[in-house]
Amino acid sequence: MSATERAPALLSIGQLADRTGVPATTLRYYDELGLVRPASRAAGRRRYAASAVRDVGLILCFREIGFSLAELARFVAGERDGRQEMIDRKLAELAEQQHRIEVARTALEHGKKCPASEPMRCSRFWSIVEGRLRGLSLEESHSRAH
Template sequence: MLDIAEVAEKSGLAPSALRFYEKKGLLTSSGRNGLRRTYEPEVLQRLTLINCARRAGFSVAEIRRFLVAKAGDAALEATIAEKVAVLGEDIARLQRMRESLEHASTCTHEPLVECPDFKRMLAP
């Protein structure tokens, strides 16, 4: 068993975030050790999923729904398909930005942002 301070330290989240996620139904504590919440070690894997989903733009409600979903949930499948499309666009945009910055790191054009190659790389 891990107490809330250990989970916070290992996950990099504040204890208040853990309590928030628990209140929203994303986490379940196993009980208490004195006044401190305790969690099963598997909570760290769940927090990895939650953090990844949050960074990918999922709302807390979307994550909660995903965590309890069963195969064949048509509405959830539609939401996931939308997220896949958005993530694909984000990945493409970030790759263009990375390539542009790599070019910018060696470009001698003045001003840099007017470089035709830099502009071309940023274009969708």
């Protein structure tokens, strides 16, 4: 068996881009951040191990969950306890985002069904705006107006 038969095939950046759906420019950025490093360089070109496909998949999943690239770098490099703490923080962050979305949805649904038929003419709408200007949250302002 020759050396080329024993050595695992390396992927070019274009091949990695094709297999993951991630543009080569983004893969270069991931390399700069240390998230997906090439296994070697041949004639100045990046060559990736097959495992880089999995690494890019991990990044895509974590980005969809809401992790920043910096958070992802800390997650991958971290200890198990640190990862659990990051998961807890992200869960709390997502819960807060969900709450803000529900408050916004309630406000928009009111605007859609507003008895004044036009939110800009609605006295409740303007009392909510005034409440925000006084430092109340949207939720507090909306609940006081109703």
